[in-house]
Amino acid sequence: MSMLSSVQVALGGPMPDMGLVEVARRRAVVRDSARRSIRRRRMTGHAMQVICLIAVPIGLAPLVALLIATVAKGAGAVSIDFLTHAPTPSGVPGGGISTAIVGSGEIVAYAIALAVPLGLFIALFLFERPGGVASAIRFSADVLSGVPSIIVGIFAYAVFVERFHHVSNVAAGFALGVLMLPIMVRANEEAMRTVSIDLWEAGVSLGARRSRVARSVVLRGALPGVVTGNLLAVARAVGETAPLLFTVVSPAFAMTLLIFNDATEPFPDAQQTAWGTALVLLALVLILSVTARTVAWTLNRKTR
Amino acid sequence: MKRHGEVTNPASNHSSDPRARVENRSGQLARESKLPADRLDPRTHGTGVTLDNVSITFGAHLAVRNVTLQMPARQVTALVGPSGCGKTSVLRAINRLHDHTGGAVRGTVRLGNLDVYGPDVQPEVLRSRIGMVFQRPNPFPTMSIFDNVISGLRFNGVRKKRLLREMGVAALHNAALWDIVKDRLDQPAVRLSGGQQQRLCIARALAIEPEVLLMDEPCSALDPVATAKIEDLIRHLSSEVTIALVTHNMFQAARVSDTVAVFLLGDDRIGELVEVGPTDGVFDTPSDARTKAYVTGHVG
Numbered sequence: 395m396s397m398l399s400s401v402q403v404a405l406g407g408p409m410p411d412m413g414l415v416e417v418a419r420r421r422a423v424v425r426d427s428a429r430r431s432i433r434r435r436r437m438t439g440h441a442m443q444v445i446c447l448i449a450v451p452i453g454l455a456p457l458v459a460l461l462i463a464t465v466a467k468g469a470g471a472v473s474i475d476f477l478t479h480a481p482t483p484s485g486v487p488g489g490g491i492s493t494a495i496v497g498s499g500e501i502v503a504y505a506i507a508l509a510v511p512l513g514l515f516i517a518l519f520l521f522e523r524p525g526g527v528a529s530a531i532r533f534s535a536d537v538l539s540g541v542p543s544i545i546v547g548i549f550a551y552a553v554f555v556e557r558f559h560h561v562s563n564v565a566a567g568f569a570l571g572v573l574m575l576p577i578m579v580r581a582n583e584e585a586m587r588t589v590s591i592d593l594w595e596a597g598v599s600l601g602a603r604r605s606r607v608a609r610s611v612v613l614r615g616a617l618p619g620v621v622t623g624n625l626l627a628v629a630r631a632v633g634e635t636a637p638l639l640f641t642v643v644s645p646a647f648a649m650t651l652l653i654f655n656d657a658t659e660p661f662p663d664a665q666q667t668a669w670g671t672a673l674v675l676l677a678l679v680l681i682l683s684v685t686a687r688t689v690a691w692t693l694n695r696k697t698r
Numbered sequence: 699m700k701r702h703g704e705v706t707n708p709a710s711n712h713s714s715d716p717r718a719r720v721e722n723r724s725g726q727l728a729r730e731s732k733l734p735a736d737r738l739d740p741r742t743h744g745t746g747v748t749l750d751n752v753s754i755t756f757g758a759h760l761a762v763r764n765v766t767l768q769m770p771a772r773q774v775t776a777l778v779g780p781s782g783c784g785k786t787s788v789l790r791a792i793n794r795l796h797d798h799t800g801g802a803v804r805g806t807v808r809l810g811n812l813d814v815y816g817p818d819v820q821p822e823v824l825r826s827r828i829g830m831v832f833q834r835p836n837p838f839p840t841m842s843i844f845d846n847v848i849s850g851l852r853f854n855g856v857r858k859k860r861l862l863r864e865m866g867v868a869a870l871h872n873a874a875l876w877d878i879v880k881d882r883l884d885q886p887a888v889r890l891s892g893g894q895q896q897r898l899c900i901a902r903a904l905a906i907e908p909e910v911l912l913m914d915e916p917c918s919a920l921d922p923v924a925t926a927k928i929e930d931l932i933r934h935l936s937s938e939v940t941i942a943l944v945t946h947n948m949f950q951a952a953r954v955s956d957t958v959a960v961f962l963l964g965d966d967r968i969g970e971l972v973e974v975g976p977t978d979g980v981f982d983t984p985s986d987a988r989t990k991a992y993v994t995g996h997v998g
Contacts, residue, residue: 592836596899599793600906601826602853610853614840 464673471670481646481667488663491671497563497647498675502632504567505574510624512571513578518608520579521586532583539576546572547637554641561643569637574627581623585616618693625686629679649675744771745810745827745909746940747792752805754787754796761787762969765805767959769910774932774941776951776977779961779992784969785944788961789912792942793828794821809910826854829903829939830912834919835895837887837902844883846898850906865905872938873901874931893924900931910940917950929954948993952981960989 475490482489516535520528547569554565589612597607613620635650642648645655649671656668747769754761762784769775777785790796791803794814807814814824829850837846848856848866856862870876875897879890887898896916903911913932917925932941932954945951951958958980960973973980973989984990 590836592832592834593838595795595832596830596836596838596902597849597853598798599795599825599828599830599832599912600850600853600902601822601824602850603822604798606853610849611838615838617840 461676464669464676467666468669468671468673471666472673476667476670477674481652489667491649491652491667491674493646494649494652494671495674497642498632498649500563501566501570501638501642501648502628504564505570505631506628508568508571509574509578509627513575513582513624513627514613514620516575516579517582517586518613520583521612522604522608532580535576535579538572539580542636543569543573543634544636544639547640550637551640561641563642563647565641566638566648569641570631570634573634573637574631577627577630578624581627582616582620585619585623586612588619589615618690621693622686622690625682625689629682629686632679632682633675744940746771747775747910747942748806748808749788749791750806750808752788752791752803752807754784754791755802755804756800760968761801762961762971763964765971767971767974769940769942770957771940772936772938773956774936774943774954775957775959776955777942777944777959777961778946778948778951779969780946780963782969783961783963785946785961786914787969789914789942789944792910792912793825793830795830797821826850826906827908828910828912829900829906829908831896831899831903831914831916833915835892835899837890837895837898839886839888841887842884843879843887843890843898846887847901847905850902854906865907869901869905872904872935873897874927874934875901891924893920893927896920896924896928897931900928900935904935904939908939910942911935913941913943915944915946917945917947925950948981948995952977960984960986960992962988962992 477490477495478492479488479490480493481491516531520532549572550565550569554568555561593611593615594607597611598604602610633650635654638648638651642651645651653668653671653675656664656671659665749765749767749769752765752767753763765784765788767775767788777788779785787796787801790799790801791807792809792814794803796803803815809824809827812819812824837843838849841849844866847869848862851862851865856865867876870879875894878894879898882889887895890898896919900911900916917928920928929950932943935941936956943951943955955977957974958977959971960980961969962972964970973984973986975985980989981993984993
């Protein structure tokens with residue numbers, strides 16, 4: 395009706411009824427308001443853009459400064475010998491950090507062996523059996539991820555070192571595993587959540603057992619997120635120092651402890667070693683993060 | 699890709715009529731297998747679905763009550779009615795999908811002579827006899843086209859490569875998808891168009907050789923051309939499998955179904971079955987006044 399009537403009005407046809415006049419008035423109000431508001435919105439938009447442009451360098455500055463400082467002070471220390479030789483006693487020049495790299499690797503391996511499977515199974519449980527128990531587990535995971543890492547270190551000390559009367563990489567791995575676990579659980583659960591219920595039902599309707607659907611549909615669909623989340627959790631844990639304080643034999647057997655120890659020594663050589671170790675650690679974490687992204691990207695691309 | 703392309707399918711005899719293909723396929727199977735011929739004769743086999751006084755509740759909410767309905771073997775039964783009157787709930791009661799979503803089913807559901815909710819029935823085994831096609835196409839996005847088709851077989855423990863290939867190719871033929879996908883079986887399923895994805899889902903459901911195919915508004919996310927193709931498919935498939943089709947498109951029900959079951963909301967907002975009968979009869983001379991209003995487009 396309105397199209398025909400407006401044509402008639404435009405052509406100077408029959409007098410419009412009062413309803414049509416009212417519509418025209420309301421239209422004018424909306425158009426006027428739109429014209430005024432678009433000017434205001436444009437200005438707000440520009441202002442926001444400027445704020446964002448200022449915020450980016452402020453946010454990135456610490457990261458860039460940290461990278462520059464670490465590379466500048468650490469690059470001189472890093473060499474093939476540095477990576478392949480054992481540390482020398484304090485004050486004795488030379489020596490490398492091979493034992494610390496191997497030790498850190500071993501500790502992280504134990505942590506992964508503990509946390510990755512546990513994290514997967516807990517997340518699957520949360521996905522498969524939502525309800526009171528699941529909520530309690532989720533809450534516990536959130537609390538656990540908020541526990542200061544030094545306390546986790548003390549916990550590992552109480553569980554392993556006090557009981558078996560010696561410090562060990564297993565104890566340190568346990569501490570890191572406990573730290574990683576809640577992050578992994580939540581990351582895995584988030585990833586599984588992205589698998590739509592439609593796919594789950596498709597699997598079940600084909601006669602698959604729930605465990606099979608969990609594996610072939612849910613876990614497979616969540617894989618990019620699971621891999622990314624787990625690798626990032628590992629990257630976080632690699633850099634932890636506090637949980638290792640009570641659990642590792644000597645600073646020479648974990649990179650972060652070596653940094654902590656050597657940086658507080660009065661000898662320039664030791665401090666140089668600390669910077670070098672920091673650079674190596676940073677590079678390793680960077681490699682882990684890049685790997686995480688690449689794997690996720692590759693897995694995702696296959697499904698497109 | 700070559701791997702699948704090399705397969706020569708018993709059904710790939712360039713006939714344009716899928717019905718002819720179906721019969722040829724049965725003949726071929728009869729010759730190959732040791733089963734007595736009558737078990738493979740499409741005219742003597744088939745499994746119907748019987749609902750006897752079925753009510754479905756979700757928690758304290760009664761969704762649909764006292765449904766008594768026979769779905770004859772190798773026919774299309776359309777479940778029609780407005781949204782929220784329990785059509786889909788009834789459909790999902792047949793393959794026990796409510797087991798996982800908290801719906802409680804009372805009354806008796808039978809697949810052939812089998813009590814679907816009987817104490818000895820394993821839901822997984824039951825579901826391997828029933829295919830299901832959902833409202834939105836839901837191919838597994840992590841799998842290739844061909845892996846999607848044979849996923850149900852894999853889920854059910856079929857491992858032999860030759861068998862998987864044969865049955866997968868046959869299912870693609872039956873879903874009228876072979877010619878479109880034969881050169882890109884290894885591509886991700888999600889690259890297909892919406893209508894093709896839905897036919898892929900039908901192929902996936904057909905690959906497990908179901909006796910009954912449940913279709914929950916299979917065309918609601920598709921354009922008219924894709925819809926017409928699916929409807930063709932439904933007509934052809936009904937010579938082999940029993941089809942239960944939920945739709946709220948009355949025209950679709952009229953076009954493809956043999957029997958139509960009309961669901962409406964009762965005065966107390968609980969879904970109920972108000973009329974069942976041969977499609978022509980229900981549309982031409984509905985016996986229930988409410989059905990009449992609904993099928994003629996005055997209500998709903």
